[in-house]
Every structure is written in C-alpha cells, then in structure tokens.
Amino acid sequence: MPRRPRSTAVLAAVAAAASLLVVPPAAADPVPAPAPDHCREQCHHVLPPGQNGSATFAELVAHMLLGTRPPHSDDQLGRYDALAGGYRELTTATIEEFFLDNSFGVRPDDVERTYQPREDVTIVRDKTAGIPHIYGTTRSGTTFGAGYATAEDKLFLMDAMRRAGRGEVTPFAGGAPANRELEQRFFAASPYTEEELQQQIDAVASRGERGRQALEDAQSYVDGINAYIEQAHRGRYFPGEYVATGHVDPITNEGTIEPFELTDLVVLASLVGAQFGGGGGGEVQNAIARMSLHERFGPERGEQVWAAFRAEDDPEAISTIHDGRSFPYGVAPEHPEGVVLPDPGSVVEQQLVFDPTGSATEPADQSAQPESRNPRPATDDPVESLRGLFDDGLFPEGMGEPRGMSNALVVSGAHTESGHPVAVFGPQTGYFSPQLLTLQELQGPGISSKGASFAGLSFYTLLGRGQDYAWSATTASQDMIDTYAVELCEPDGSPATVESNAYLFRGECVPMQVVERENAWEPNLGDDTPAGSYRLAVFRTSYGPVTHRGTVDGKPVAFALARSTFLHEVDSIIGFQEFNDPAAITSPEAFQRAAHDINFTFNWFYVDADHTAYFNSGANVVRKPVVDPSMPIAADPAYEWQDWDPVDNTAAYAPFEEHPNSIDQDYYVNWNNKQAPGTAGDRAEKGAVQRGDLLDTRVRERIEHGGTFDRASLVQAMADAGVTDLRAERVLPDLLRLIDREPVTDPRTEELLTRLRAWLADGGRRVETEPGSHRYEHAEAIALMDAWWPLLVRGEFEPALGTPAYEALTDVMQVNESPSGWQNGEPGLHVGQGHQGSAFQFGWFGQVSKDVRAVLGEEVPGGFGAPLCGGGDPTACRQVLLDTLRQAAEVPLEETYPGDADCAAGDQWCADALVHSKIGGIAQDTVSWQNRPTYQQVVEFPAHRPR
Structure with a gap:
C-alpha cells in the first residue's frame, strides 16, 4: 500500500x-x-x-x-x-x-x-x-x-x-x-x-x-x-x-x-x-487412516503399509x-489389546463454539487477502x-x-x-x-x-x-498423550446418542464436566468487526477433554485426550x-x-x-x-496408565x-x-x-x-x-537413479532434468545469487521441485492406496513442508504459507525414498514390502516420475507461489522469506529464508x- x-x-x-x-x-x-x-x-x-x-x-x-x-x-x-x-x-x-x-x-x-x-x-x-x-x-x-x-x-x-x-x-x-x-x-x-x-x-x-x-x-x-x-x-x-x-x-x-x-x-x-x-x-486420525488401508488391502497387507508409513521405530x-543403546518407549506391542477403531464415516469433531451472535455467525472469507500486514493510517487522527x-x-x-x-x-x-x-x-x-x-x-x-x-x-x-x-x-x-474411547450413556438409563454428555467410567454413568468461556466483543475495539459473541465450551471426562465423537460397533462413544502434563503445567x-x-x-x-x-x-x-x-x-x-499408544484405547482400567489417579492426573512415570x-x-x-x-x-x-x-x-x-x-x-x-532443500539432498538422487535406468529421449524433459542435476551438484541450496538480490541461484530448478513434489507424491501413492486411504494419510501428515508453505497434493494448494522459517520436518520424504528404492530392487528395512509406485514395476514408476515432472514444468509460478498479504503471486524469494508476524504495532523487514x-x-x- x-x-x-x-x-x-x-x-x-x-x-x-x-x-x-x-x-x-x-x-x-x-x-x-x-x-x-x-x-x-x-x-x-x-x-x-x-x-x-x-x-x-x-x-x-x-x-x-x-x-x-x-x-x-x-x-x-x-x-x-x-x-x-x-x-x-x-x-x-x-x-x-x-x-x-x-x-x-x-x-x-x-x-x-x-x-x-x-x-x-x-x-x-x-x-x-x-x-x-x-x-x-x-x-x-x-x-x-x-x-x-x-x-x-x-x-x-x-x-x-x-x-x-x-x-x-x-x-x-x-x-x-x-x-x-x-x-x-x-x-x-x-x-x-x-x-x-x-x-x-x-x-x-x-x-x-x-x-x-x-x-x-x-x-x-x-x-x-x-x-x-x-x-x-x-x-x-x-x-x-x-x-x-x-x-x-x-x-x-x-x-x-x-x-x-x-x-x-x-x-x-x-x-x-x-x-x-x-x-x-493424533490417535483418531491414525485410526481412520489405518482402517482405510485395511479396507483397501485387507488386514495383513494394510497393516504392513500402515507400519511403513507410520515409521514408529524406523531402523533407517x-x-x-x-x-548402540536402545531406549524403548511408546512402541506398539506385537499383539495389542484394547484398540478401538471407530465405525467408518462416524467420527466428527467435538463442537467447541455455541450460541454465536452477530459477527460470530459470519464465516471468515478464507480466500480474501488483506492488503498488508502493516497498514498505513487512513485518517489524520492518530488514535x-x-x-x-x-x-x-x-x-x-x-x-x-x-x-x-x-x-x-x-x-x-x-x-x-x-x-x-x-x-x-x-x-x-x-x-x-x-x-x-x-x-x-x-x-x-x-x-x-x-x-x-x-x-x-x-x-x-x-x-x-x-x-x-x-x-x-x-x-x-x-x-505422552493418549486417546481413550469412552462409551456414552444417559444418567436416566435411556439410550445414549453421540450427543450424550455422560459417559461410563468404571461402571458408573457420570456427567462430563463442562468448562466454559462467555466471549463478547464490541465494534471498534481495535478492529472494524461488528459486535458479536459466542460461548466456548469444552467437555471434559476423567481422562481429559473430548476431541471427537463417533460410534464403535454402532455404540456412541467420545474420544478423550489424556495428557500426562494436564493439571501439571x-x-x-x-x-x-x-x-x-x-x-x-x-x-x-x-x-x-x-x-x-x-x-x-x-x-x-x-x-x-x-x-x-x-x-x-x-x-x-x-x-x-498390551496398549498401543498410537491408536484410540478402550476406557477400561485394564488399559489405563499404571497407578493412574484421575483426581490429580498422576500416574507411574518412566x-x-x-x-x-x-x-x-x-x-x-x-x-x-x-x-x-x-x-x-x-x-x-x-x-x-x-x-x-x-x-x-x-x-x-x-x-x-x-x-x-x-x-x-x-x-x-x-x-x-x-x-539446503532436504528433498534435493536426500531424495532427488534416488529419483534420478530410477529415471536414469533408461535414456530420456524427449529434449524438453532432459532440459528439466539437467536443471535439477545442476542444482543438486551445487548442493541443493536455496540461497540468493548475492545478498540482497532477492533471487535464488538455480531458481528454475527450485520452482520445478516445489511444483513437482506434491504431484510426484500423489502420482506415486494415490493409485495404489486409493483416494480415501491417500487422503486419510495426508490428514495424519501432510506430504510436504517447503519453506513457502506446504501442499497436500495439488500445485498451489498452500495451507499455512506462514513464512515460519522452519521447513522439511513434516512431509512424505522418507516414504518416497523407501518406495523408490524398493522399486529399484534394493532391500529396504522397514519398507512397504511390495513397492507401491507404478504397481512395483520400475518402468511404470519411472513413467510416473517423468509424467509428473512434465506436469510440474507447466505449473505457473503464480500457482506454485500464490502470494499473500506480504508477497506478490509468483515471487519465489518472498514466498520463502521470513516475515515477522506482528503481535503489536511494530512491523519488521522481510529477510531471506533460513x-x-x-x-x-x-x-x-x-x-x-x-x-
């Protein structure tokens, strides 16, 4: 502005x-x-x-x-x-x-x-x-x-x-x-x-x-x-x-x-x-994804795919x-008991907002971009x-x-x-x-x-x-957080529903505790939002707050989050x-x-x-x-933490x-x-x-x-x-090895690969040509990787997993976390493009590496067993890589870097850059990503x- x-x-x-x-x-x-x-x-x-x-x-x-x-x-x-x-x-x-x-x-x-x-x-x-x-x-x-x-x-x-x-x-x-x-x-x-x-x-x-x-x-x-x-x-x-x-x-x-x-x-x-x-x-999301894989592949093969994706104790x-020492903690037993899997399609998030009025009833327009995080005054009155x-x-x-x-x-x-x-x-x-x-x-x-x-x-x-x-x-x-599935009930003995606010605890139907906040705001209190109000209500069980509701074998249940530091902050x-x-x-x-x-x-x-x-x-x-901490657990004393006291949330600790x-x-x-x-x-x-x-x-x-x-x-x-771009240093070499099994005859495709190889040879870094240039070395290769990765992951896994299982797994962990934001499968679908600096922690980096190496015929500890990409056929998987690479090359920069309140669409350097989010009135200069x-x-x- x-x-x-x-x-x-x-x-x-x-x-x-x-x-x-x-x-x-x-x-x-x-x-x-x-x-x-x-x-x-x-x-x-x-x-x-x-x-x-x-x-x-x-x-x-x-x-x-x-x-x-x-x-x-x-x-x-x-x-x-x-x-x-x-x-x-x-x-x-x-x-x-x-x-x-x-x-x-x-x-x-x-x-x-x-x-x-x-x-x-x-x-x-x-x-x-x-x-x-x-x-x-x-x-x-x-x-x-x-x-x-x-x-x-x-x-x-x-x-x-x-x-x-x-x-x-x-x-x-x-x-x-x-x-x-x-x-x-x-x-x-x-x-x-x-x-x-x-x-x-x-x-x-x-x-x-x-x-x-x-x-x-x-x-x-x-x-x-x-x-x-x-x-x-x-x-x-x-x-x-x-x-x-x-x-x-x-x-x-x-x-x-x-x-x-x-x-x-x-x-x-x-x-x-x-x-x-x-x-x-994240146990509820884990359970939904695991069930989707079982439905797709059957229990045995579905469990193998889930274990490889979950990477619970990955040997690699x-x-x-x-x-040389080992410290066992949190690993699922070979034959777990008390695992609760909700009925497909039954799970809904626990309602948090009640009784909205005024602007509280108006949904936020997620597509609108503010003109600037750092607005200039529009009036001569400083107040x-x-x-x-x-x-x-x-x-x-x-x-x-x-x-x-x-x-x-x-x-x-x-x-x-x-x-x-x-x-x-x-x-x-x-x-x-x-x-x-x-x-x-x-x-x-x-x-x-x-x-x-x-x-x-x-x-x-x-x-x-x-x-x-x-x-x-x-x-x-x-x-150190578990999810317990509590069976819902009605104190008067009538049939329970998923809306019931009482639950069975050690054989007794007890009401949930409700902790509330009555929040109201007035117009012109620091913003132009019209007056509004709502009530926030959290429903708590003895195990902890309720996060989801659903059914298990047709019975209504609530999923409650048990955190060992709750009441001990x-x-x-x-x-x-x-x-x-x-x-x-x-x-x-x-x-x-x-x-x-x-x-x-x-x-x-x-x-x-x-x-x-x-x-x-x-x-x-x-x-x-016998407990598997990565899955919802039946609310039964046989599966509770050892020496757990629900009054003060204490237990036995390692x-x-x-x-x-x-x-x-x-x-x-x-x-x-x-x-x-x-x-x-x-x-x-x-x-x-x-x-x-x-x-x-x-x-x-x-x-x-x-x-x-x-x-x-x-x-x-x-x-x-x-x-350094983690995908370039640790995954791109495997992708290129598979592609290089045969000569690439298409000149345009070879040109794209040449860019990626040159970037990799130069370290796979995302650095400016010189300080202050606001342009990356190997800018085209970086943009290509940013557009390719979500297409590559979807092309590699969705045909084998099926869309329901693939999307359930993306709810467990997004496929990418590039500096400019993360995409769950489509170019330009940036969720949380927040200039946060931290990158490459969450993403299907190891999953892609394991699967591609298996396609290449290597022994992969903790892998998927039979490869998923291209049905396990190297030629078919190679074709997936090449097809998605060519698709990525056609994605406009404005879609790969869609812009936000701080950056114009297509501005690669700015999309990555560190922007200090204001919690006050003083803004800061944008600086290069690190x-x-x-x-x-x-x-x-x-x-x-x-x-």
Missing part, C-alpha cells in the same frame, strides 16, 4: 502525545561487578528482531507514518539475516558480525542506562542490544527485577498471550477471525478453571524447599511486572497498543491495564507446553543417541489510525498450532581443535514482532545465568548459560530453577538430573569445558504392556534410566529427529529421511575423516544445512570453576 503524505495535524498530535510522557529517570548508581565468567568471550547468541518489543502511542504513530522503530526493536535482525549469505566466509574472528557477545556483565563503554526499580535490584541496559542485566542483592530483588525488565520490553505481548491461553482474546482485542481461531485453539488444549490454575500453584509450592522457593520467586516476578504496569500507566509510557485496543485513552489516561496474577504464569506455561512441549494426540532413522492496527486480528493466522522445531549440534572435545567441547544450539520459536522470547542476565543469591526465556516466564533463564556451562533444548515430541519450574543455580549444576550428571525434573517433552543438551551431555525429558507415563540419556558421546545432533533407537515418535515424520540427516551428515562425515571442529566450522555446518533456530547460542568454554 502506498504511504500517505505526512499530515501536519497528525504530526502535531504525535508531538502532543509525546509531551505527555513521563519517562522514569535513570539512576546514577555504579554498574555492579560482573559475575564469574569462564567462557572468556567465547559465548555468543542472537535473537531477532531485537530485545525491545514495546512502543508508546507516539512511537506507534511515528512507525505508521515514517517507518521508524523504537531503539533495540530490530538491531539483531541484520546479524541474523546476514548468516544465510555470509556463513561460508565465517571465521572465529568474525562471529560477532552474526552473533552478539554473550559474556556476563556490561563493558563500561557499552552501558546505556543503569537504574533501580527497587532498592535491592539494579538493572543495567547495554547499548549494543538493550539487554537487561539484572543484579539483585536479594533473591527477591533479582526476580522482581526480571519481572520489571520483561514488562518494560514485552508487556503487551505478555498481556495478549495470557488472554490467548485463557481463551479470552476477543473481549480484549475484538472479534476478528484470527483472534477467534487462536482463543479456540488454546482453550481447547488447556481448558482450566481458575480454581485449577491455583491448585497447580499450590501443588508446586508443596514440593519441598525448591517448591517453596519457586513460589516466592514467581510472586516477586509478578510484583515486578505490576510495579512497571503502575508506573508506566501513571507516567504514560505504556505500550501504545492499549490505545489501539481501546483500553486506555491517550489524552485523559483513563482506562485499565490489568495487573498480573500468579495464575497468569500457569496460563502462559500451559500455552508454551501446548505449543512446544507435547507429543502425541537417524537418532541423537548412536552409541483512529491505531484502531486499524488489528483489523485482521491481534494474532497471525495459524499461530498456536503445535510446533516441533529447533536444532542442536554438540561436538565433544575429542573432535575439536581446542580440545574443549563446542556447541551451536537453540530453539525455533517462530518469527514474531515482538519475539516471544526475551533476553536477560540474572545475577543474585542462588541465581547466575544469561540467555532467553519466554516473556512472562522469565523469572528464570530457560535456555542459555551459567558461569561455566550452557544448555539448550529442542522439541522432542515423544508420545508448572511442575517443570523445579528443573528450570536448578538450571539457574550454580550450586546445583556442577557436572553433566547434575544437569541431567535437573532436566529430569522437567515434565515437558524436550531434548536437553549441555556443554562445559570438559563434557557434553544429553537428556530427553518428559512425563513419560508407564503404560500397560524412571530416569529409561529416558534417552548420554554423556560425552562423540557428537550429538538433533533437529526434532528420533531421540534413540526404540523410542517411538508421536507422528510419522521420524523416518528414513528427516531434516536431522542434514546436520548428521555434515558432522559425522567430518569426524569420520579425522577432521575437527571449532566454533566457526560448526556454525557453518548448521548454516549450510539451514539453507531453516535455523530463532534464538541461537555458539558456545565453547575454555575453563571451569574449581571442583
């Missing part, structure tokens, strides 16, 4: 608003001495776009008019973006061109501001990135300062996220479809009452001294947040989004910014857990642990201009879907140039403005850390470094507390024990001057030996020794791939071809050839994998504390 001319009236209004601001004075206290730091300037990190996620009313209007941004809101984006084009020239001397120094303390010449929000805490902001370095003379002061500083940087984000976690976005920010989508998704995942939120706090506080300390730390943190809210509201330097959403008047200052409570932290923890720390839950899958910021919703579409991202590369000292371990690792939390994570340093009694935390949970550093060690995590997604606080305590983390073994205190499903990585370590955390329930764990393996890599042999993934992506292969190949081959790593070369390995963590550390400790 073209920028409107500046208006004298608007600028005058901005100046008037700015004159009302009362900025707190900077204190003149000396900068505290840095804590002991044994990294010796060899620790670095980066978190785009920037630390500051807050903008006043005046700053928001200036951004809309002039494109300016508040200080430190985008000053890490350039470093982050530069790595995609500059990693090949990276050296240890130039790391700070791409990463920030992550040393403790602030150099005297880098001090931007020093102040004391309370007498027992001093906060120092650095000039380089505006990161708060928090020094408490008391522990309470330290966590109070963390709350105060985080609110300074991310208050509106924290406020919006606590509303989302409670399912109450629309009353806060209006009824735009994206707001409704998000509140529904999060409320359905964690439908808690306020009493249950408080119960979780009380439960943690009862867990001994560490539990008591955690409660005190959290309360001081909340006190710090609320101190900032009060001061910022009084001083009129609160986030301008409160004006945009109608909560505060910019002239009179009347309105409310609601204070935080401890229960808000539970909500935020449940939101993070649902987004990044769960595994399992790479594992983070590769030392009215800000009202339009959230016309399309406070949150981006698709936010809240479970994510499995992040990566880690850790090399032991036996294979580094210095003899000390080296690590490059971090979480992938998506690209938002402001970023969901926040950076900080915490120094106080019992706390010494620096790194990243989720805004609103930053009373401890969640991912970062201590005095002589560092740690990080990736999403693990082992299966904050239990992990103990492990994070230990990570931050230098007295607790004195060895890799101590770190592993602390990680075991975290109940979310994460892969944890540790490095110090001498050792490396890995531990897979999670509340891994002990199941009965002991420490049964969790995948390792110390000082030659190297560790993880990109959400398989943890260890014997450990089943929750979905079908951890198979023969997975994006972790890109990391494993680059590290393993160098070590096998006697090479060593330093920080620069390990970053290069990560970055090279992060711009498949890498959002927050990333580069670590090499040359020394450690005396031990």
Whole structure:
C-alpha cells in the first residue's frame, strides 16, 4: 500500500502525545561487578528482531507514518539475516558480525542506562542490544527485577498471550477471525478453571524447599511486572497498543491495564507446553487412516503399509543417541489389546463454539487477502489510525498450532581443535514482532545465568548459560498423550446418542464436566468487526477433554485426550530453577538430573569445558504392556496408565534410566529427529529421511575423516544445512537413479532434468545469487521441485492406496513442508504459507525414498514390502516420475507461489522469506529464508570453576 503524505495535524498530535510522557529517570548508581565468567568471550547468541518489543502511542504513530522503530526493536535482525549469505566466509574472528557477545556483565563503554526499580535490584541496559542485566542483592530483588525488565520490553505481548491461553482474546482485542481461531485453539488444549490454575500453584509450592522457593520467586516476578504496569500507566509510557485496543485513552489516561496474577504464569506455561512441549494426540486420525488401508488391502497387507508409513521405530532413522543403546518407549506391542477403531464415516469433531451472535455467525472469507500486514493510517487522527492496527486480528493466522522445531549440534572435545567441547544450539520459536522470547542476565543469591526465556516466564533463564556451562533444548515430541474411547450413556438409563454428555467410567454413568468461556466483543475495539459473541465450551471426562465423537460397533462413544502434563503445567519450574543455580549444576550428571525434573517433552543438551551431555525429558507415563499408544484405547482400567489417579492426573512415570540419556558421546545432533533407537515418535515424520540427516551428515562425515571442529566450522555446518532443500539432498538422487535406468529421449524433459542435476551438484541450496538480490541461484530448478513434489507424491501413492486411504494419510501428515508453505497434493494448494522459517520436518520424504528404492530392487528395512509406485514395476514408476515432472514444468509460478498479504503471486524469494508476524504495532523487514533456530547460542568454554 502506498504511504500517505505526512499530515501536519497528525504530526502535531504525535508531538502532543509525546509531551505527555513521563519517562522514569535513570539512576546514577555504579554498574555492579560482573559475575564469574569462564567462557572468556567465547559465548555468543542472537535473537531477532531485537530485545525491545514495546512502543508508546507516539512511537506507534511515528512507525505508521515514517517507518521508524523504537531503539533495540530490530538491531539483531541484520546479524541474523546476514548468516544465510555470509556463513561460508565465517571465521572465529568474525562471529560477532552474526552473533552478539554473550559474556556476563556490561563493558563500561557499552552501558546505556543503569537504574533501580527497587532498592535491592539494579538493572543495567547495554547499548549494543538493550539487554537487561539484572543484579539483585536479594533473591527477591533479582526476580522482581526480571519481572520489571520483561514488562518494560514485552508487556503487551505478555498481556495478549495470557488472554490467548485463557481463551479470552476477543473481549480484549475484538472479534476478528484470527483472534477467534487462536482463543479456540488454546482453550481447547488447556481448558482450566481458575480454581485449577491455583491448585497447580499450590501443588508446586508443596514440593519441598525448591517448591517453596519457586513460589516466592514467581510472586516477586509478578510484583515486578505490576510495579512497571503502575508506573508506566501513571507516567504514560505504556505500550501504545492499549490505545489501539481501546483500553486506555491517550489524552485523559483513563482506562485499565490489568495487573498480573500468579495464575497468569500457569496460563502462559500451559500455552508454551501446548505449543512446544507435547507429543502425541493424533490417535483418531491414525485410526481412520489405518482402517482405510485395511479396507483397501485387507488386514495383513494394510497393516504392513500402515507400519511403513507410520515409521514408529524406523531402523533407517537417524537418532541423537548412536552409541548402540536402545531406549524403548511408546512402541506398539506385537499383539495389542484394547484398540478401538471407530465405525467408518462416524467420527466428527467435538463442537467447541455455541450460541454465536452477530459477527460470530459470519464465516471468515478464507480466500480474501488483506492488503498488508502493516497498514498505513487512513485518517489524520492518530488514535483512529491505531484502531486499524488489528483489523485482521491481534494474532497471525495459524499461530498456536503445535510446533516441533529447533536444532542442536554438540561436538565433544575429542573432535575439536581446542580440545574443549563446542556447541551451536537453540530453539525455533517462530518469527514474531515482538519475539516471544526475551533476553536477560540474572545475577543474585542462588541465581547466575544469561540467555532467553519466554516473556512472562522469565523469572528464570530457560535456555542459555551459567558461569561455566550452557544448555539448550529442542522439541522432542515423544508420545505422552493418549486417546481413550469412552462409551456414552444417559444418567436416566435411556439410550445414549453421540450427543450424550455422560459417559461410563468404571461402571458408573457420570456427567462430563463442562468448562466454559462467555466471549463478547464490541465494534471498534481495535478492529472494524461488528459486535458479536459466542460461548466456548469444552467437555471434559476423567481422562481429559473430548476431541471427537463417533460410534464403535454402532455404540456412541467420545474420544478423550489424556495428557500426562494436564493439571501439571508448572511442575517443570523445579528443573528450570536448578538450571539457574550454580550450586546445583556442577557436572553433566547434575544437569541431567535437573532436566529430569522437567515434565515437558524436550531434548536437553549441555556443554562445559570438559563434557557434553544429553537428556530427553518428559512425563513419560508407564503404560500397560498390551496398549498401543498410537491408536484410540478402550476406557477400561485394564488399559489405563499404571497407578493412574484421575483426581490429580498422576500416574507411574518412566524412571530416569529409561529416558534417552548420554554423556560425552562423540557428537550429538538433533533437529526434532528420533531421540534413540526404540523410542517411538508421536507422528510419522521420524523416518528414513528427516531434516536431522542434514546436520548428521555434515558432522559425522567430518569426524569420520579425522577432521575437527571449532566454533566457526560448526556454525557453518548448521548454516549450510539451514539453507539446503532436504528433498534435493536426500531424495532427488534416488529419483534420478530410477529415471536414469533408461535414456530420456524427449529434449524438453532432459532440459528439466539437467536443471535439477545442476542444482543438486551445487548442493541443493536455496540461497540468493548475492545478498540482497532477492533471487535464488538455480531458481528454475527450485520452482520445478516445489511444483513437482506434491504431484510426484500423489502420482506415486494415490493409485495404489486409493483416494480415501491417500487422503486419510495426508490428514495424519501432510506430504510436504517447503519453506513457502506446504501442499497436500495439488500445485498451489498452500495451507499455512506462514513464512515460519522452519521447513522439511513434516512431509512424505522418507516414504518416497523407501518406495523408490524398493522399486529399484534394493532391500529396504522397514519398507512397504511390495513397492507401491507404478504397481512395483520400475518402468511404470519411472513413467510416473517423468509424467509428473512434465506436469510440474507447466505449473505457473503464480500457482506454485500464490502470494499473500506480504508477497506478490509468483515471487519465489518472498514466498520463502521470513516475515515477522506482528503481535503489536511494530512491523519488521522481510529477510531471506533460513531453516535455523530463532534464538541461537555458539558456545565453547575454555575453563571451569574449581571442583
């Protein structure tokens, strides 16, 4: 949209608003001495776009008019973006061109501001990135300062996220479809009452001294947040989004910014857990797909095809642990009992929305594209201009879907140039403005850390470094969620239907618990949506929330989701507390024990001057030996978790020794791939071809050839994998081998193959011709692959599987996840083209590889048995590849890259590019695609504390 001319009236209004601001004075206290730091300037990190996620009313209007941004809101984006084009020239001397120094303390010449929000805490902001370095003379002061500083940087984000976690976005920010989508998704995942939120706090506080300390730390943190809210509201330097959403008047200052409570932290923890720390839950979709295969092929052959597709414990899958040990967990028994398969066509999703009125009854127009994510003002009134910021919703579409991202590369000292371990690792939390994570340093009694935390949970550093060690995590997604099929009933004994809201539990017909939210919104509350309302209602059984209903052998049933962390969202606080305590983390073994205190499903990585370590955390329930966790389970005590107590949702859990764990393996890599042999993934992506292969190949081959790593070369390995197309490196060679069985006589087809071969020979990367060109090297080959893959998968599998089974399997896992979005079978059918960065995790990459290699006559462990492509005939399968390749060549770029609010149709580079989705008023520049963590550390400790 073209920028409107500046208006004298608007600028005058901005100046008037700015004159009302009362900025707190900077204190003149000396900068505290840095804590002991044994990294010796060899620790670095980066978190785009920037630390500051807050903008006043005046700053928001200036951004809309002039494109300016508040200080430190985008000053890490350039470093982050530069790595995609500059990693090949990276050296240890130039790391700070791409990463920030992550040393403790602030150099005297880098001090931007020093102040004391309370007498027992001093906060120092650095000039380089505006990161708060928090020094408490008391522990309470330290966590109070963390709350105060985080609110300074991310208050509106924290406020919006606590509303989302409670399912109450629309009353806060209006009824735009994206707001409704998000509140529904999060409320359905964690439908808690306020009493249950408080119960979780009380439960943690009862867990001994560490539990008591955690409660005190959290309360001081909340006190710090609320101190900032009060001061910022009084001083009129609160986030301008409160004006945009109608909560505060910019002239009179009347309105409310609601204070935080401890229960808000539970909500935020449940939101993070649902987004990044769960595994399992797709059992109903699995059952439908499995039944479709049985109907197509019969039970025996159908089961063979299902097992190969599911890749539950694929012998070809790479594992983070590769030392010969096995860690069995979540694998289906040979002869399972209690499996429930719904009647074909009977399954429907549980209704969530009730009693819609007004705009709540109007379906969202999914085909309409907004003019821009970053609208310019359409009026000379700055307040009215800000009202339009959230016309399309406070949150981006698709936010809240479970994510499995992040990566880690850790090399032991036996294979580094210095003899000390080296690590490059971090979480992938998506690209938002402001970023969901926040950076900080915490120094106080019992706390010494620096790194990243989720805004609103930053009373401890969640991912970062201590005095002589560092740690990080990736999403693990082992299966700790089961689906139980409960038989429906009527309390009065009348016949049950699928609409019945009572169920049989241990022989008694009991009513479901209904947890509700009454949501209403008014016009002009941050958007132009007409007034509307609806009621959200989640039906809960003793096992968990109902997700689907249907029939089994004609009897009505409900499918309820049993999650081991349900009612235990904050239990992990103990492990994070230990990570931050230098007295607790004195060895890799101590770190592993602390990680075991975290109940979310994460892969944890540790490095110090001498050792490396890995531990897979999670509340891994002990199941009965006859249970298949990948299928719906009969609601019967014989199939419930061992020692399960439905009152507080506790059970028997796998002991420490049964969790995948390792110390000082030659190297560790993880990109959400398989943890260890014997450990089943929750979905079908951890198979023969997975994006972790890109990391494993680059590290393993160098070590096998006697090479060593330093920080620069390990970053290069990560970055090279992060711009490589997995399909090109790992699947295209097999496709070409099949095609090359015979000469290609058609010149046009040979030309297409020549493009693909040249791209493959050059590394199969998606990189610009030069930084800033916005055009890819091998652009035509990349476009060809993007158009070919969905056609290829459909052509290879649908004729053999049949359309019903093929489509059921695509509901289990989409066929593709290219950087520009994913397509389920037709060119241009992009669902969720969200510029999310993370790519190539989900897709039929291993399934295609196994089938094509079988067609070539190879022995394929864990394969489909008889090949599916072309009926197993190499000539026929080869023809499928060639026909779909030629079809792909005819697909217009405008269909392969259909465009969206940020990109014109056909713009290949932009379709891939990283766009920071706004959860506020400040937009960010679009940057080149990289498949890498959002927050990333580069670590090499040359020394450690005396031990």
